[in-house]
Amino acid sequence: MLCNVPLSMVQKVNYFDETMTETGTASSQVYIRNELGLHARPAAILAKEAGKFDSTIQLILEDSAVDAKSVLDILSLAAVQGKTITIQAAGPDAQTAVSHLERFFLEGFGEG
């Protein structure tokens, strides 16, 4: 019947070098579970949250990579439900940024 995406579908693949505290890189793959994909509201939430970090953050879908701090960029990805996106960050707070953004995907942007 109703398929709840199991947590195992969200593969956490964190490449984080602990020695690089100043300029780290981190990335994670997330599954888009909310019905309408990364439509205007989740895109705005992501851009707003990404803007809180100093690191440069990219969202990668298939062969396109966009700036996670730009709501327009995110919308231009046209990421629909069921796609897998890679969040990639580079900078002083890369790891925190990736984990922070990852949460929103996990929670389906609070869309019930």
Added chain:
Amino acid sequence: MSRKVLTGIPVSAGVSIGRAYLLNRGHFCLAPIQSVSEELIPQEVERLKDAFDKALEGLRDIRSKVPDEHTEHAAIIDTHIMILKDPKLRRATERYIRDMHLNAEWALEKGVAEIEDSFLAVEDEYFRSRVAEVRMLAQRVMNHLLGHQDFIKPITSRVILVAHDLTPADTVELDVSKIMAFITAQGGKTSHVAIVARTLGIPAVVGVEELEETITDDQFIIVDGLRGVIVVDPDENELGAYSDLKYQFEAYQKEVMHNRHLPAETVDGFRVQLMANIELFEEVSSVIDYAGDGVGLYRTEYSYLHRQKLPSEQELMEEYRDLASILSPKRVIIRTLDAGGDKIGKGFEVLEEANPVLGLRAVRFCLRHRQMFKTQLRAILRASQLGNIALMFPMISGYGELKEVKQLLEEAKEELRNEGYPFDEEIPVGIMVELPSAVMIADILADEVDFFSIGTNDLIQYSLGIDRTNKYVANLYQPLHPALLRSIKHVVDSGHRAGIEVSMCGEMASDPYCLPILLGMQVDSLSLNPQSIPGIKSVLRKLTLDECSELLKRVMESNSVAVSNRLVRDSIFKRFPEELMFYSSLLEEEEE
């Protein structure tokens, strides 16, 4: 000053005469094109930043005025704020100033155009169309660049609002009490402005071509929300005629509303139930306001849409129970889920259906997902304690299918008895008759149910094999097609022979021209939009069953739709020349 007539889609009835107020946005043609000298560049960049900041401040201000319960509106404005803060838009615009020495206005135009270009390649229509909002928002920045202090200049007198389109943010910002009517270049029957206008009870015409090119601020215009006509700079005769129409319509509305609590009964005493079609629980207030005799069709799809999880039995039970108890003792007919997996989405197998309208939907879909279906049946049963709920199955195509859903209902009842839940043991069970197959065997089905409800919208489309929204065949949508009239009559007569009630939902039920035909067939009830109930009631109360039967007889003898349409239009119009100018009809005026 020149008279001009524009046309659009009428989405909210009424007539307004007054001055236009242009919500100024849309095109950037006002922006002067200038080149900026090297030393003035930092200043120009600063001017741009300042305009962005002011526009943002304006949006935040609007955001703070959105009541908490309007979370949708708030989310839209939040998104708009993020678009104005977008680094991509800012960078592109700034680059045009720095690299090409363009002035801020022109750079903004170029920046927006660049963003628009980047969206051209997006295949998904939803995502591609988001870019329209960028231009709309950039207009706010443009207004500040051009020194227009307030984005929306205060409205001091009552005006007719003219806009490209209207967003929820605009309606928060506007003083709606000063608006007499809405006209927009974009939009359709379900757009935001249409809903707002109907709620406020003011006329609105949308989808008007050449609107922004034609109307200027403060121009004198007439808005005819009955027919979708706008007259710019009307001449004296028109002004007189429309003033009369406006006066008559308002008087008519008043009278109709005044009489809304009278029974829906013809002059010679034939009583019909006028019930409401509703979709949202919140609409229960309209049922009461417009004096519906109950709910003839409660569409239950809404609770299943746009959610991650299916609704629980408890949740559904509470929704149905609350609806029934508010309207008690009036009857509430709850229709079981009438959708397919595509609408409910998530979790259901994605089916490749070449033709979903003829595919797995309504009871077919529910019988495939029995657990989900039984949850809804149990919820309806548990809500039925007050005894005013009836249950209705959509899209029944045959006897076997009906037996199967009734079997499932019996199982649900048995479970509830065992679990000790009380429910109405006598709950009436009916079906929608909307497939030609069900029409043909109406006599067989009638022995199995407590009532029929004829769904004319689907019946017309399935019977005539046309999709009404397809403009190439829309002209074949003919409610008075002899095949349809015979179908409807057969269903009504079969039902009555078996001693069950026959009602009708669908647009035909709210068309005053079709009304005498349906009355002539002696349907027991009509179910229509709550807002249409008082008007239909007023026409109904002036008709006699005799004249309706006579008209029906003549129409049934006709073998041409064109002849039937003319017959009905002429005879009804002769009876109600004043009232019927306030209505449009499903019956096409045939070309001679």
